[in-house]
Amino acid sequence: MKTWRKYDTDHSGFIETEELKNFLKDMLEKANKTVDDTKLAEYTDLMLKLFDSNNDGKLELTEMARLLPVQENFLLKFQGVKMCAKEFNKAFELYDQDGNGYIDEHELDALLKDLCEKNKQDLDINNISNYKKSIMALSDGGKLYRTDLALILSAGDN
Known part of the structure; x- marks a missing residue:
C-alpha cells in the first residue's frame, strides 16, 4: 500500500x-x-x-x-471481488472489532477466511497466513485503514 x-x-x-x-x-x-x-x-x-x-x-x-514483487500476490486471488460502498462499510465495521478505525492482524484473519468462503476459494490456513503477511507488509505500520481495504476490495460507490 x-x-x-x-x-x-x-x-x-x-x-x-x-x-x-x-x-x-x-x-x-x-x-x-x-x-x-x-x-x-x-x-x-x-x-x-x-x-x-x-x-x-x-x-x-x-x-x-502485477508489477510489484509480492511473493504470492494476494490481490490477484481476490480479483473480481466487488462490494458496493454500503456492503464495504458494514464489513469494515464488522471486522474492526475494537472500533479503532483500522483492521489489525488478528481482525484480518477473520476477514480473509470469510472472503475466501464468500468467493468459494479453497485456501488452507498456510495460504491465509501468507496472504495476511503480504497484506500487513504493505499496510501502514500493521494497520489496515478503511481506504487501504477499499483499494484491495475495489469497493464501489453503489
Whole structure:
C-alpha cells in the first residue's frame, strides 16, 4: 500500500500514465539503469499495454500489483471481488472489532477466511497466513485503514 500511495499522487485510486512513468523511472534507477525520456515513454506505454487489462489507460490496484514483487500476490486471488460502498462499510465495521478505525492482524484473519468462503476459494490456513503477511507488509505500520481495504476490495460507490 505504501508503493500505491507514493505513486498515486492525485489520490484518484488509479495509477495514470505520468504516475506510472515515475514508478518505472524509480525502479530503473534502483537497478542502476538510466533511460532517456523517449525510452521511458515507450516503456510506460508497453507496461500499460501489458498490465492494463481493461484498456482504460490507467492501472487499478490489482493491475499495478502485477508489477510489484509480492511473493504470492494476494490481490490477484481476490480479483473480481466487488462490494458496493454500503456492503464495504458494514464489513469494515464488522471486522474492526475494537472500533479503532483500522483492521489489525488478528481482525484480518477473520476477514480473509470469510472472503475466501464468500468467493468459494479453497485456501488452507498456510495460504491465509501468507496472504495476511503480504497484506500487513504493505499496510501502514500493521494497520489496515478503511481506504487501504477499499483499494484491495475495489469497493464501489453503489
